[in-house]
Amino acid sequence: MKPSDYVIHLTLSVFLIIGVYQFYFWCQRHQLARPRQLKLPADDWIPYRPNWVWIYSFLYYPVILYINWVVDSPGQFTHIAISYILLLGFQMAFFVAFPVVTPACWRASNRRRNYSERFLAFVQSFDACSNSFPSMHVSVAMLTALHLYPRLGTWAVAFPLLIGLSCLFTKQHYLIDIPAGAALGWATFKVFTLVA
Numbered sequence: 456m457k458p459s460d461y462v463i464h465l466t467l468s469v470f471l472i473i474g475v476y477q478f479y480f481w482c483q484r485h486q487l488a489r490p491r492q493l494k495l496p497a498d499d500w501i502p503y504r505p506n507w508v509w510i511y512s513f514l515y516y517p518v519i520l521y522i523n524w525v526v527d528s529p530g531q532f533t534h535i536a537i538s539y540i541l542l543l544g545f546q547m548a549f550f551v552a553f554p555v556v557t558p559a560c561w562r563a564s565n566r567r568r569n570y571s572e573r574f575l576a577f578v579q580s581f582d583a584c585s586n587s588f589p590s591m592h593v594s595v596a597m598l599t600a601l602h603l604y605p606r607l608g609t610w611a612v613a614f615p616l617l618i619g620l621s622c623l624f625t626k627q628h629y630l631i632d633i634p635a636g637a638a639l640g641w642a643t644f645k646v647f648t649l650v651a
Contacts, residue, residue, distance in 0.1 A: 456528060460529055464526065464532045468519070490554040495631060501626075503561075507625050511592065515595075515618060537647070538643060538651075539595070539598065542643040555586075555632070556583075582627075588632045592619075593637050595640065597615040598640040599614060599615075601644040619633040619636075
């Protein structure tokens with residue numbers, strides 16, 4: 456591909472990420488049911504580790520954008536972009552029809568005592584307690600890993616694993632949200648491969 460293709464793809468990727476968040480926030484305001492909690496006893500065993508916010512935010516976006524450097528053609532980029540839009544549609548269906556909210560006490564644990572907690576509080580100022588199930592961070596990470604697998608092999612699996620752990624340790628998600636997000640990312644990839 457030409458250098459201009461990479462610039463165009465990277466620009467479109469940034470716009471897609473920003474655009475997806477508009478739909479994500481829209482879902483928080485247009486839920487069809489009353490939000491519920493999915494807390495399991497195992498959730499109490501998971502410690503609060505705010506340092507994981509750096510993985511949660513600063514590993515997430517660069518790895519997604521890394522796809523721009525492994526695509527072989529503008530057509531392949533378009534197909535991959537469509538797979539993310541398909542995943543967004545599935546996520547929105549869950550967020551609107553089956554809203555799940557994390558406990559307010561989880562966020563109350565954040566006392567803004569250090570840079571990690573202050574940055575986590577900044578992230579949470581944009582992101583309400585809702586849109587928890589399934590984890591969109593994990594579903595996007597899984598879809599990304601599956602797209603990167605041909606290039607990175609089993610190393611690609613480290614991405615959704617680290618993101619899943621960061622979701623739990625920052626108390627952004629329930630334990631059940633993580634495998635649900637991974638399953639949704641995997642299912643979206645399978646649908647994508649059938650129609651692509």
